[in-house]
Amino acid sequence: MAEKARIVVLISGAGTNMAALVYASRIGDCPYEVVLVASNDPAAAGLALAAAEGIATFALPHKGMTRDAHDAAMEAAVLESGADTIVLAGYMRILSDGFVERWAGRMLNIHPSLLPKYKGLDTHARAIAAADSHGGTSVHLVTPELDAGEVLAQVRVPIVPGETAESLAERVKLAEHQLYPRAVADYVSRWRNPGWLLEQLRARALALPETSEQESFGSAGFRVGEGKSGKYFAYFSERPHGHDRIALLAKTSGMDELHGLVEDQPETYFKPAFYGASGWVGIILDRPDLDWGDVDAWLQRSWRSVAPKRLTRLLDIADEF
Template sequence: MPETASAKVKTAIFISGGGTNMAALLYASRLPNSAYEVVLVASNVPDASGLGLAAAEGVGTFARSHQGMSRPDHDAVMEQAARDAGAECIILAGYMRILTPEFTERWQGRMLNIHPSLLPKYRGLETHKRAIEAGDKVHGASVHLVSSELDAGEVLGQIEVRITQGDTPETLADRVKIAEHQLYPRVVNEYLGRANDPEHLLQKIRDLALALPGTHERESHGSPGWRVGTEKSGKYFAHFNDQHHGSEHIALLVKTDSMDELLGLVETHPHAYFKPAYYGASGWIGVILNRSGVEWDHVADWLERSWRNVAPRQFTKLHDAADQF
């Protein structure tokens, strides 16, 4: 059965222990309007108690000890388990392993972590102790994208926790953990929910379209559109469809080479393409954006192909020359 336009993002959670943040994420995923579902809980510690909780809740689990394995080999095993489960995003929740740069690069923008400090302060370990010794008045937690540099990815959200007189690293850690359970599910849901946010999707399309030579934006029939050429004589190569003309989709409309191609794509990939009611008769196809698994390199390829269909030679030559460097 084809996935629906509002399909939830399939998510794998990696843990190394009790999995309290994993539990918070799992239960939050079952609330109304959650943007994600947990399809796997995996661990490098086979007897991690969090695995039992996940199994009791009907979530698939996987475990493989890192003992006796190289870091790249263990990363590969964990990554394959996530892929086998259909995961589109990996969330680290107390996963006490430093991942290889190659692993993090493959999941760039699709791997999140939570760190017990107000980043960029106190990367690494012993964050509670370091905050107290520094005389800080507030401490907290940060959710960030995972990058090849430890605890250095883009911060997506933070929460502050007051440091009180007499706090020890242990008492402070207890309160920060409670705060983490509030922060992590909310930030994950907001971040993954952008797949259905028209403003977010429009901005991504706008950035890709306007990066092509000779392009400008102009509204067409009440929707954003992009043309190549002069303001007076430019030709449209893309339109943004936000559930217009009776469509349920948020989509990019681009030119195909023929009606046969359009109909063939719609028939074989109905979860990814549709024939627009207004533009379809002219050979325009809708590339559905508000669905899980969108490959943005593929969207960019469609934009460039449609742009080439109408762009004056002077602009395509400029683009081809730039590609040589």
């Protein structure tokens, strides 16, 4: 089984969503473990629950501290825990932009509305006042703008006749306890999800000039050029012949480079059984430490090796300066 993601949960109160995350992590093959629960309130009830479950805790009151100083202390505790993801669960502090930016793509929050509706507070009352048919909850990535990050998952909760903000909040809380563990698990394990990996690769490949997607031998392939004159420059291969990995296949300069890459970095590269004889290299995508900048570089290089001269001429001139 792959190594579990290590998450820190930040709380300010009872920690019911934190508890849902903890107990979900103890079931089956959950892809994450909670390594620290931290709070800006030493009296937060959730800290005692975490301690009872054998989870390390950290608490530091924010009163009398600047936001940056308090965030720095919280982040230091996170780093010391060895965590790779921060999950906010009722953490009633607005984080500094610097903290959020350093953890971009690695910090999640849950919000009691169907974002982008009703950012901020009083979400249930606002949904009822607007005569909405449903309230709900959303898990999203944290960005410097409040409640504005990419929405990863949502659950809708019906608003019934005679609904109050309090009654709706109770049912939305139940939905949160189901949604948050599932959304966190899906997010931290996305690096081994073929659908997510293909989506990322497709967006990058089709952003290059005059490219299109065309299936080849059951795999998604990407071509440059028009009509029959178009040429493949990349393939997405899910567990290619003889390899139990998910990979990008791209063109190298030849067999010497291919063999050198495979010999020097076997954890990253392999020789594809079907395409390797033509100098294509397999670049393993299902790695938690994958650098998408490297993937972009391989796509551009492979595209450039087969693209029509009219497309590459300006790039060739730029390389001379």
